[in-house]
Amino acid sequence: MPVVVVLLLAGAVPAALLLVHDADVETPAEAAAPTENPTTLAARQVAERITAQLERQSAALLAGDRTGFLAVADRKIHSELRRRFAGLRELRVTRWEGRPNGLPTPAGNAGEWRLSVEFHYCFVEPDCRPSPLLVNTLWRDGTDPRLLKLEKSTSTPQVGGRVRAQAGTLPWEVSKLVVAVGKRTIVGTTPAYRDRLPGLLKRAEAAAKVADGYVVDGAVPERYRIFYAGPKEWKRWYGGDQPEWGAGYAVNVGGGHHDVVLGPDSFNDSGYLDVMLRHELAHAASLPENDYWDNSAWWLIEGLAEHAGADGASVARYDGLIPTRKFVKGDWNGKLDDLLPAEDASTEEAIGSYGAAYLAVRYLLNRFGEQKVHAFVKAVVHDLRVPRQVSEEIFGKPWAKLHADCAKHLRRAVE
Structure with a gap:
């Protein structure tokens, strides 16, 4: 009990005394919150209003309500939106979400704003992993902003090998x-x-x-x-x-x-x-x-797909065998990394490249089996490891030796 008294006296004040004391003494004013840039604040408020319109449009699309889908837009673009609506409904759209990608920026005319919008969509499957789509839009602000322009998506380059194009x-x-x-x-x-x-x-x-x-x-x-x-x-x-x-x-x-x-x-x-x-x-x-992969993995990617295309048919029945024979016996340097055909290659040269890739992957499958080859594809194409790093781990053979064996097989296979 004495210990409790000591603690109370040393570290606390009676509640009644505390309340009176607080009431009698002025407290410092709260520090003012940082003031947001007026332009940024305006853009944020526009974005919120546009987001509400995008949500209304998404709900209309998923409900099959074309009138509601068009209602957020200026009549000048209704024709284009009708086509998009019809196409998405044909594709059995099951998810459609639009969100601002950053803040809008003022356009040339007063009250108009440009905004990049990222859509996420699914077809047929209601719970699929959605695909993203980034498009530029133009809006006229108001209580309910109006969509003035919806651009078509455009190709974007891969950035630093780590951002999906x-x-x-x-x-x-x-x-x-x-x-x-x-x-x-x-x-x-x-x-x-x-x-x-x-x-x-x-x-x-x-x-x-x-x-x-x-x-x-x-x-x-x-x-x-x-x-x-x-x-x-x-x-x-x-x-x-x-x-x-x-x-x-x-x-x-x-x-x-x-x-x-x-x-x-x-x-x-x-x-x-x-x-x-x-x-x-x-x-x-x-x-x-x-x-993420680079061109050196082309032979593995395309060879695997060619193997699927052949669907178990014999090499003798491979449609591209003649161009492949010409390619392998021609100027090919024996390196799998160099099989990617040039953009301006002739059709015959391209078929020969694909055929060589097919024979290389077929050789690996016949020698090591599907499980190990799939593990090799995952390591090289998905995990970005080079063949010489994983060859012994997966196949039990050094890549230099295995690559040489593969090249020899290609030359024998087209005889």
Whole structure:
């Protein structure tokens, strides 16, 4: 008890005395909060009002309410927004969120603001990992700001090898679309090629079963997205910057998704279409979320996809065998790192490069099996480790020796 008394006297004041004392003595005024720059404050308030409009528009899109989707925008852009609305609904949009990417900046006219907006979207699957999309917009401020301009997304470069490059203009931003949905795929094209959708969907579903076996890290894609491009769309979608020898590609759109685009000539041969679908969907299954690798890994990436395209067929039945033989017996220096064809390469040279990559990966698969080769792909393409660092760890062989064996095999295989 005496100890308690000592503590009370030494470290506390009776409550009644404390209250009277506080009431009798003036307290210093609170320090004033830092004053925000008026321009920044105004921009922040505009951003809040625009965010509310974006939320209303998103809710309208997901509800199928076209009138509500258009209501946030000036009538001058309603036609373009109607096309986008229709395309997104065709693609079974299940998630659509728009948020300011930074603060808006004043535009040329009073009351107008430019704002970069980042959208996140999902198709078909309501709980998919969303893909991001960055676009520039123009608004006229007010109680309910009005959208004056919605630009198309543009290609952005990869920064420092660590920031995902934006793919470029997406099909539903610039084209009317018709779409079909299967269990594992969603396929789309323009109305001019509507009659090709049923066959494309059937073949895509078959290719997806093959591609699922080429996942090297994580789960299979939630759903493969495939677009067939006519001549006009081929030059416009995703930037349209494809080499002359290109016939299809898989492009990273973020969120772990790769859109697959088939070129105008894809339907010239049904067998070729099947091979291309297996090849490109294998890319969507095997490539990492971010495009970090350098060109030295091209042979491994494309060789694996070519193996999927071949789908177990013998080397003798490989469509590109003749150009591959010419390539390997020609000026090839025997280095796998140098197989990437030049942008201005002839179609025959490009096919030969792909064929050599296919034979190299096939050799590794036959010698070491799928599990080890997939581990090698993950280490080199996903984890950015060079082959000489991981070859002994995975294959039990030094890379210099294994590379030499692989080159020898290529030359024998085309005899």
